[in-house]
Amino acid sequence: MTRLDDEILMRRVDGELGPTEAAAVDAAAEADPTIAARIAALRRTRTAAAGAFPAATDARDRDLARMIAASRRPSPFEGIGGALAEAFAPRRAVIWGGLATAAFVGGLALGPLLGGRSEGLRVEGGALADAGLVRVLDTRLNADGADGAGRSVGLTFRDGEGRWCRTFQAAEAGVAGLACRRDDGWAMQVLAPMAPSSGDIRMAGSDTPEAVLDVVDATIAGETLGAADEAQARNGGWRQRSAGVSRQP
Amino acid sequence: MDEFQTGLVDLLPRLRRFARVLRPHDADAQDLVQQTVERALASRSKFRDGTRLDSWTFTVMRRIAIDEGRSILRWGRVVAAEDDATVRVADPSQADENLRADALAARDAIHALPDDQRHAVALVLVEGLSYAEAAKVLGVPAGTLTSRLVRGRQSLIQTLAEQGVTG
Numbered sequence: 001m002t003r004l005d006d007e008i009l010m011r012r013v014d015g016e017l018g019p020t021e022a023a024a025v026d027a028a029a030e031a032d033p034t035i036a037a038r039i040a041a042l043r044r045t046r047t048a049a050a051g052a053f054p055a056a057t058d059a060r061d062r063d064l065a066r067m068i069a070a071s072r073r074p075s076p077f078e079g080i081g082g083a084l085a086e087a088f089a090p091r092r093a094v095i096w097g098g099l100a101t102a103a104f105v106g107g108l109a110l111g112p113l114l115g116g117r118s119e120g121l122r123v124e125g126g127a128l129a130d131a132g133l134v135r136v137l138d139t140r141l142n143a144d145g146a147d148g149a150g151r152s153v154g155l156t157f158r159d160g161e162g163r164w165c166r167t168f169q170a171a172e173a174g175v176a177g178l179a180c181r182r183d184d185g186w187a188m189q190v191l192a193p194m195a196p197s198s199g200d201i202r203m204a205g206s207d208t209p210e211a212v213l214d215v216v217d218a219t220i221a222g223e224t225l226g227a228a229d230e231a232q233a234r235n236g237g238w239r240q241r242s243a244g245v246s247r248q249p
Numbered sequence: 250m251d252e253f254q255t256g257l258v259d260l261l262p263r264l265r266r267f268a269r270v271l272r273p274h275d276a277d278a279q280d281l282v283q284q285t286v287e288r289a290l291a292s293r294s295k296f297r298d299g300t301r302l303d304s305w306t307f308t309v310m311r312r313i314a315i316d317e318g319r320s321i322l323r324w325g326r327v328v329a330a331e332d333d334a335t336v337r338v339a340d341p342s343q344a345d346e347n348l349r350a351d352a353l354a355a356r357d358a359i360h361a362l363p364d365d366q367r368h369a370v371a372l373v374l375v376e377g378l379s380y381a382e383a384a385k386v387l388g389v390p391a392g393t394l395t396s397r398l399v400r401g402r403q404s405l406i407q408t409l410a411e412q413g414v415t416g
Contacts, residue, residue: 006402014380016380045402048351049359050374052355052375053270055262055265056265058265064282064283065261068286069250154388213390216390224393
């Protein structure tokens with residue numbers, strides 16, 4: 001049974017298929033006992049997982065409930081910085097998209113666009129010219145977290161042409177983006193504002209704006225790398241895989 | 250209590266359940282729940298009406314868990330996997346006796362999955378989130394979530410079959 005088969009069957013079990021596709025899977029299962037058995041096995045993982053972790057009440061929840069009840073509602077002004085930032089930086093907004101590359105003849109410092117934050121990112125002709133961020137993309141691993149300037153990498157994967165792409169965050173500039181390897185540098189694919197960063201729930205590099213994820217979805221071939229493969233790709237100098245070679249598993 | 254507070258209290262059993270998938274040891278899971286509640290309260294001004302409180306709070310918990318994982322890596326601490334017997338003796342409060350042998354086998358099999366797959370399994374199979382919601386909580390593309398879920402499930406099917414668990 002291939003992974004693709006399992007994926008479709010799994011989507012059927014989880015109610016993630018449209019009615020037409022679901023009916024097609026059901027018809028196939030009716031005609032083929034192997035498929036029916038596989039569906040049953042996948043369905044069992046759902047019941048097994050739910051049975052393994054029942055949602056039980058716990059005596060310690062009472063203390064937590066007291067703590068929650070005693071908490072203060074924040075004043076309307078406490079959240080205003082975040083609310084303003086969100087109003088001016090909607091999650092799907094894109095500061096800079098790859099299609100605009102041709103429009104940039106000279107250099108572009110993105111700092112002034114970002115509400116006067118001190119540090120900008122330099123992009124020249126679509127290539128990333130910010131030495132600090134280039135270094136982070138060249139050398140840093142996801143597990144390293146952020147460097148001293150709040151720069152970190154998120155997902156690493158190959159595009160359809162076998163080039164390496166990495167998402168990143170640059171906290172001081174207030175942006176997150178996706179850059180793909182081109183020649184000896186990194187070409188910016190998309191740049192978007194990070195969600196409001198004043199808050200305490202932000203952790204270095206642990207989330208990526210939806211606008212960037214959308215471009216990742218459109219760019220990715222295969223899957224994002226785990227920690228070991230990521231280190232191997234870095235140590236290999238981010239070499240492009242030649243066209244026509246089959247994908248790594 | 251206002252709606253946010255009531256919602257958070259109602260979520261406690263699910264938060265504890267998610268924490269138990271992320272952290273096999275009861276004391277660690279409890280720490281994670283506590284930190285998540287504290288951070289959710291401190292960050293409530295960032296919660297927007299119309300957002301699902303469960304997804305939002307799971308995201309908070311996942312970030313804390315990831316950050317802890319990073320600091321463990323950074324400090325080079327070695328976390329030795331204790332054997333199951335030790336864990337159970339050390340965690341009498343975990344109400345294991347109420348779980349059937351099959352459920353225990355399933356729990357061990359889920360804990361044995363790589364983190365990425367375990368998180369996907371926890372959100373979709375245990376917490377019942379849609380693929381799109383789970384992908385959002387984990388901050389990964391939808392396709393990545395799906396392939397992690399497939400691989401996690403394939404391992405579970407194999408492990409449970411080897412142990413003769415029929416569900």
